[in-house]
Amino acid sequence: MKKKNLIVFGTRPEAIKMAPLVKAFLNEDCFDTKVCVTAQHREMLDQVLDFFEITPDYDLDVMKPNQNLYSLTATIIEGMKPVLEEVQPDYVYVHGDTTTSMAVGIAGFYAGAKVCHVEAGLRTYDRQYPFPEEFNRQLTGRIADYHFAPTKGSKENLLQERTDEKSILVTGNTVIDALLFGIDKVTSTGYSDAEIEMLTSKVDLSKKIILVTGHRRENHGEGLMNICTALKNVAEAYPNTQIIYPVHLNPNVKGPVHELLAGVANILLVPPLAYPAFIWLMEKSYLIITDSGGIQEEAPSLGKPVLVTRTTTERPEAVAEGTVLLVGTDIEEITSKTKQLLDDETYYASMSELHNPYGDGKSVARIVDFIKAL
Ligand code: UD1
Numbered sequence: 001m002k003k004k005n006l007i008v009f010g011t012r013p014e015a016i017k018m019a020p021l022v023k024a025f026l027n028e029d030c031f032d033t034k035v036c037v038t039a040q041h042r043e044m045l046d047q048v049l050d051f052f053e054i055t056p057d058y059d060l061d062v063m064k065p066n067q068n069l070y071s072l073t074a075t076i077i078e079g080m081k082p083v084l085e086e087v088q089p090d091y092v093y094v095h096g097d098t099t100t101s102m103a104v105g106i107a108g109f110y111a112g113a114k115v116c117h118v119e120a121g122l123r124t125y126d127r128q129y130p131f132p133e134e135f136n137r138q139l140t141g142r143i144a145d146y147h148f149a150p151t152k153g154s155k156e157n158l159l160q161e162r163t164d165e166k167s168i169l170v171t172g173n174t175v176i177d178a179l180l181f182g183i184d185k186v187t188s189t190g191y192s193d194a195e196i197e198m199l200t201s202k203v204d205l206s207k208k209i210i211l212v213t214g215h216r217r218e219n220h221g222e223g224l225m226n227i228c229t230a231l232k233n234v235a236e237a238y239p240n241t242q243i244i245y246p247v248h249l250n251p252n253v254k255g256p257v258h259e260l261l262a263g264v265a266n267i268l269l270v271p272p273l274a275y276p277a278f279i280w281l282m283e284k285s286y287l288i289i290t291d292s293g294g295i296q297e298e299a300p301s302l303g304k305p306v307l308v309t310r311t312t313t314e315r316p317e318a319v320a321e322g323t324v325l326l327v328g329t330d331i332e333e334i335t336s337k338t339k340q341l342l343d344d345e346t347y348y349a350s351m352s353e354l355h356n357p358y359g360d361g362k363s364v365a366r367i368v369d370f371i372k373a374l
């Protein structure tokens, strides 16, 4: 009898980080693997499915404009019931810290499946930062039967919470598997991409590129406005730089960012980029300003300094190695650190060394081998 897997994800970062696992399991004859998307995100999820050529077996299609956490959670748990009843999985795989991860974890437990948590054990131990992700990840950790921890530090966190050591495997982060696959594809001969062509035609790549993203709920409002003010300051003080900001579709982000930054010289606002164009642009960038978790993990592999617009991070490894710096949402702090990276070559060099604390690109192979051996 083949073991039955159900891999479930819903947002852009989960899709990117689960795509290599989907591919790996679909290549294994000893598993019957099905993919379900909650579609907590829609366009931003579909961009990833297209690039990795994944066709989900189930699509809950739950996204609503400006959705709230209450109905999102309830809709996902209810929507999973018929899928779980039909598939009857032995293993349900969830990723990280989103509402999809937490709600599907609960549903998988109700269905009696073994819940496998990919990217387990990251912690800030402050339930308000990031909100609601820290709580989502802790809760998913309590539910999970197996924990795939990206680093030794994340394993340590789980052990401190009295998680059974035999249920934890240190794998590296699957985002590095995705990144290596993506870079390989984007740089292969004959690869063409409309977004990359658009960027090449609109942007003077000889300028220093500052790549910006942001979406954290706790930064909505004042934090996001501060970030925009700092970007405006930098753009005005450094006409030889080009800021490129692919703006998240969340109306609480898109609205204020366009209001504050549209039309500012040297700042290009674009819709969210599909993964290949985004990693192409990361590679071309001089520095990155972001509150994204995934980008904090990818950038050190590309030797790009990252200023993180948060005061805490559940990803301390690259901070400890000096390639990632927490700057919060203080206008002066963001502006001055950006200026320092633009002006001070020694400082820039110290932050742009190649590091790979988050993985070697073999994370999904470790997960597949672990499940095979059960
Ligand atoms: C979600 C996750 C967050 C993750 C982030 C990645 C939760 C609570 N939040 O935050 O952990 O880091 O995704 O980007 O799980 N929207 C669209 N199209 C899309 C995607 C979003 O229009 O493809 C708009 C919709 O109006 C939607 C809103 O953005 O209602 C918010 O989406 P939601 O997934 O609830 O929150 P994010 O801020 O994207």
Ligand code: UDP
Residues within 6 Å of the ligand: 012, 013, 016, 175, 213, 215, 246, 271, 272, 273, 274, 275, 276, 278, 279, 291, 292, 293, 294, 295, 298
């Ligand atoms: N990303 C992308 N296009 C964009 C911005 C980000 O493909 O316009 C990728 C990025 O490379 C990373 C992931 O999306 O792999 C991060 O997603 P996000 O910042 O939305 O979520 P987080 O990682 O903070 O949960």
